[in-house]
Amino acid sequence: MNTARSIRFVSLVLLLIAVPLLASCGGQVQQVVVTQEVPVEVVVTKEVVVDLAPKPRNGTQFVVAMSMRNDPSQETEKLYLDQIRKAFEGFGAKYIECSGKSSAVTQANCIDNFIAQDVDLIAIWPVDNIAIASSIDKADAAKIPVFTFIATVPADTKAKVTFSMNVDNAAAARNAGNALVKALTEKYGSPRGTVLEITGLMTEGNAKLRRQGFHEVVEKYPDIKITEKPGDWDTSKAATITTDWFTAHPDTDAVYVHSDCNYLPGVESSLKALGMWKKMSEEGHVIGVGQDGCNLTLYDVKFGYWDMSSDFAIGDLGRVFTYAPLQYLKTGKIPALGDGIVDTSTYWKFAVVANDPDAAGGLVMYINIVPVTAFEANDPRLFGNQFQPEPNGLTVSYK
Numbered sequence: 001m002n003t004a005r006s007i008r009f010v011s012l013v014l015l016l017i018a019v020p021l022l023a024s025c026g027g028q029v030q031q032v033v034v035t036q037e038v039p040v041e042v043v044v045t046k047e048v049v050v051d052l053a054p055k056p057r058n059g060t061q062f063v064v065a066m067s068m069r070n071d072p073s074q075e076t077e078k079l080y081l082d083q084i085r086k087a088f089e090g091f092g093a094k095y096i097e098c099s100g101k102s103s104a105v106t107q108a109n110c111i112d113n114f115i116a117q118d119v120d121l122i123a124i125w126p127v128d129n130i131a132i133a134s135s136i137d138k139a140d141a142a143k144i145p146v147f148t149f150i151a152t153v154p155a156d157t158k159a160k161v162t163f164s165m166n167v168d169n170a171a172a173a174r175n176a177g178n179a180l181v182k183a184l185t186e187k188y189g190s191p192r193g194t195v196l197e198i199t200g201l202m203t204e205g206n207a208k209l210r211r212q213g214f215h216e217v218v219e220k221y222p223d224i225k226i227t228e229k230p231g232d233w234d235t236s237k238a239a240t241i242t243t244d245w246f247t248a249h250p251d252t253d254a255v256y257v258h259s260d261c262n263y264l265p266g267v268e269s270s271l272k273a274l275g276m277w278k279k280m281s282e283e284g285h286v287i288g289v290g291q292d293g294c295n296l297t298l299y300d301v302k303f304g305y306w307d308m309s310s311d312f313a314i315g316d317l318g319r320v321f322t323y324a325p326l327q328y329l330k331t332g333k334i335p336a337l338g339d340g341i342v343d344t345s346t347y348w349k350f351a352v353v354a355n356d357p358d359a360a361g362g363l364v365m366y367i368n369i370v371p372v373t374a375f376e377a378n379d380p381r382l383f384g385n386q387f388q389p390e391p392n393g394l395t396v397s398y399k
Contacts, residue, residue: 052332057118062093062329065114068125068149069204070102076261076294076314079387080149083318084123091326093120104131104203111135115142121325125149129205133157133360147325150317151205152359161361163334165321168369169206170213172291172310175371177217179308180254183287184224192223193253196245198231198238198267200258210258210291226256231263239266246274246286254287260309261294268300279304293372295384298393302377305398309372313348314383320351320367337363347381 056062066085072078081097088095098114100107107127114122115138122139126132129151136146136153140160148164184193197214200207211228218224229241238257246252257263271277271286278285281304290297291310300306313320324335340352351367372382377393379385384392391399 053330054120054328054332057120062091062121063096063117063119064088064093064121064123064325064329065096065098065117065119066123066125066149067098067100067107067110067114069100069107069127071099074261075388076292079315080318080321083316084149084322087319087322087326091329093329100125100127102127102201104128107132108135111139115139115144118142119144121329122146123149123321123325124151126151126153126205128203129153130157131203133159136160136360145325145328147321147328149321152356152364153205153361155358155360155362157360159360161359162328163324164356164359164361164364165317165324166359166364166366167206167312167317168366169209169291170216172312172369173210173213174217175310175369176256176289176291176308177214179289179371179373180256180287181217181221181224183289183307184253187253187287190223191221193225194249194251195224195226195254195256196242196249196252197226197228197256198241198258198263199228200262201232202230207258214256231258233259233262235262235266237266238263239270242267242270243273246271246276250274250276252286254289257288257290259292260290260297260306261292261314264288264290264294264297264300264306268296268305277305280307291369293382293384295388295390295392298372298377298382298384299391299395299398301372301374302393302395303398304374307373311347311370311372311382313346313367315387316343316346316348317367320365323351324365334363335365340365345381347379 068081072081085095098110100110104127122144124132124146133153136159139146145162147162150166152164152166153159153161181191185191199211231238231241255267268277276286288306289308293309293311297306297309301309320341323341328334335353337353337355340350342350347370348368351365353363353365355362356364382393385394
């Protein structure tokens with residue numbers, strides 16, 4: 001930052017003063033020159049450059065610490081973390097990780113260890129976005145900035161979050177809700193029917209938002225009846241829930257999943273076993289909506305077995321996240337409102353910093369969320385087509 005510094009000093013200036021004097025002889029007037037010192041204040045303005053960029057706390061190398069919500073068992077999670085690690089190491093930082101193992105207590109211990117190691121920056125993918133607030137405040141007390149990944153911490157926790165990056169989970173869930181209402185209206189002539197909702201891990205902010213956005217839409221229609229079952233992001237749980245529910249309630253019209261990456265393999269296998277996996281054009285089709293857009297989802301959407309999804313730019317989330325913390329390490333500043341990334345080569349095209357009054361810290365970078373139907377499922381830029389193997393939206397025939 002540039003600042004103007006004023007420097008004041010006094011200079012003594014010699015003034016020549018002409019004084020008329022009466023000469024002693026002859027009464028003639030003579031002019032005599034008198035020398036006098038007069039103080040004059042002089043102001044000099046100088047531009048002083050102040051470097052706000054942080055310096056490594058250990059004096060030699062930045063240390064960046066990442067705590068993810070659990071062990072990266074899925075390929076999507078591994079992709080996120082690989083991109084994050086490569087970005088920080090490419091900058092020259094030392095990168096360390098500690099898994100929350102789906103436990104808020106375990107993740108709190110991770111943060112305590114990071115603080116004890118005197119790291120320069122902490123990134124968190126929260127297990128519990130409320131419980132993590134106390135750990136964030138500990139980091140703030142140690143003057144360590146905290147950046148949250150794919151999640152925000154509620155503003156009412158007053159946690160000192162430096163910056164957050166998230167996908168607009170609520171917007172994607174509203175996409176799913178609108179698609180469901182449309183499909184039920186086409187089926188019955190009005191928005192009515194029964195729906196099974198398989199939720200995520202409901203301590204997580206993302207799961208809460210994927211429920212919230214969906215219910216914002218469907219609860220406007222009292223004839224749509226929803227039953228919620230917790231899947232906890234577990235594919236096998238989703239399969240068991242689907243089998244048990246549709247065995248007992250075979251007339252259920254639809255299923256909404258908080259993550260088709262996690263749940264669709266289990267839902268599909270269960271409905272196939274029950275003889276209920278049918279195309280949208282066939283009698284008895286179970287309407288399916290969700291979000292994430294993995295390969296199997298795009299495959300099923302393309303061939304009409306699953307109604308819609310939303311693409312979350314999963315293949316780019318890691319690199320988009322590092323935009324803000326890397327800017328901080330380089331300049332000491334975080335992105336401002338309206339800043340962002342434009343990449344027209346991608347399906348999502350842009351990510352922008354917005355002010356979220358519900359998020360601690362306020363500023364959140366949101367990546368653009370795009371609905372995917374059968375018309376878009378074969379786009380090669382979609383995550384499930386670009387980063388994952390077939391079957392996906394590029395597959396030619398359905399098996």
